[in-house]
Amino acid sequence: MTENATPKSTILIADDSRLTRASLKAMLGSSRILHEAETGVATLSSYLAHKPDIILLDLQMPEENGLNVIQTIRQEYNDTDTFIIVLTGEEDPQLHALSLHTGANDFLQKPFSNAELLARICVAERQTTITRQLRQYSLKIRQEIELVAHLQQKLLPDKSPLIPGIRIESIYNPSGHASGDYYDYFTLPDNRTLRAIIADVSGHGARAAFIMGIVRTLFRLTQSRSMPLNDTILLINKHLLDTIGTEVDFVTLFCIDLDTQNNTLEYINAGHCPAILRHSDGETEILHSNIPLLGFFDIQPESLQCRFEQGDRLLMYTDGFFDWQMPDGELFTLSHFLELVSDLMSVQSDYVDSLQNSLTLEAGGKQNFRDDVTALWIAMG
Numbered sequence: 001m002t003e004n005a006t007p008k009s010t011i012l013i014a015d016d017s018r019l020t021r022a023s024l025k026a027m028l029g030s031s032r033i034l035h036e037a038e039t040g041v042a043t044l045s046s047y048l049a050h051k052p053d054i055i056l057l058d059l060q061m062p063e064e065n066g067l068n069v070i071q072t073i074r075q076e077y078n079d080t081d082t083f084i085i086v087l088t089g090e091e092d093p094q095l096h097a098l099s100l101h102t103g104a105n106d107f108l109q110k111p112f113s114n115a116e117l118l119a120r121i122c123v124a125e126r127q128t129t130i131t132r133q134l135r136q137y138s139l140k141i142r143q144e145i146e147l148v149a150h151l152q153q154k155l156l157p158d159k160s161p162l163i164p165g166i167r168i169e170s171i172y173n174p175s176g177h178a179s180g181d182y183y184d185y186f187t188l189p190d191n192r193t194l195r196a197i198i199a200d201v202s203g204h205g206a207r208a209a210f211i212m213g214i215v216r217t218l219f220r221l222t223q224s225r226s227m228p229l230n231d232t233i234l235l236i237n238k239h240l241l242d243t244i245g246t247e248v249d250f251v252t253l254f255c256i257d258l259d260t261q262n263n264t265l266e267y268i269n270a271g272h273c274p275a276i277l278r279h280s281d282g283e284t285e286i287l288h289s290n291i292p293l294l295g296f297f298d299i300q301p302e303s304l305q306c307r308f309e310q311g312d313r314l315l316m317y318t319d320g321f322f323d324w325q326m327p328d329g330e331l332f333t334l335s336h337f338l339e340l341v342s343d344l345m346s347v348q349s350d351y352v353d354s355l356q357n358s359l360t361l362e363a364g365g366k367q368n369f370r371d372d373v374t375a376l377w378i379a380m381g
Helices: 018-028 040-050 066-076 093-102 114-155 205-225 229-244 334-344 351-362
Strands: 010-014 033-037 054-058 083-088 106-109 166-173 181-187 193-201 251-259 264-270 275-278 284-287 304-307 313-317 373-380
Touching: 010 018, 010 040, 018 033, 018 114, 033 040, 040 054, 040 066, 054 066, 054 114, 066 083, 066 093, 083 093, 083 114, 093 106, 106 114, 114 205, 166 181, 166 351, 181 205, 181 373, 193 205, 193 313, 193 373, 205 229, 205 251, 229 251, 229 264, 251 313, 251 373, 264 275, 275 334, 284 304, 334 351, 351 373
Parallel strands: 010 033, 010 054, 054 083, 083 106
Antiparallel strands: 166 373, 181 193, 193 251, 251 264, 264 304, 275 284, 275 313, 313 373
């Protein structure tokens, strides 16, 4: 067989009549791999042993009837690929409909001609070939996405900037293999200012990861050029407009410059979740969006500023934290999340662990986020 040749199909003939099985084998010829079974139990055993492409299945068999065999293959073994052709001598339309509803792909009314059998088998073989090719393509795409995800992980910062008194904790839990979430932080050339960002691209997968790569590259560019925060966002938005301006994609982000000498926090919130700033005296500020999301409009970003002093803490996060269902079926809302987070902001260390543990309790002991989940926690002192 050449490299691109179609492999022989494997067919399981399941019928309690030895004469019927012999007739079917004769009709199918030697160009296919054939196996036999005369009971329902033997059919399932042979199915597990040989993984046939096609099953010719008599409905009336001892031990397990054909409908039970179909149900077991489809539901217990979760196999939707094997092509099942039901053989029946019953002229009962309801039985035919029931077999198809249970999971059969086709049926043949006994007696049938050689030509009709081969025609149905050819249809089944074309279908199994297409299914096999789709599985191969899907595997290749999955491998590519896993490679993208691996590269994304490598692009995340692996250590905190060495600014005395600044502590950083992070969460990065993508819901799939490639994520639209992104966070980053580094020290500007003055060695006293921490620049940090958290961002979220609409959608998931390779497309979102590609767009996020653009944001990351442009943001990192400002590390060496000492570009002001306003100009940084202007640059990112301009390139997004050039890249996705006519598409439906968009980016939300929250970025900061934390000046540890002047104890100031300069920030821009571009359509992103409101960050939470807790001061050492217990007062909490919610830092809402002050400019539109990026990738849609020309904008003139203007940063805002507030105090950030010894004992203050900042939480930046993506919307995956509150876009999930609680055990009672209700949505875990932003207001619920803000209330929970505000109560936790007094934690001195290991804030990320405390947050995840609290969310797990809210979820009844099991937390399954529907979206990417990313957060940065920054504390002074």
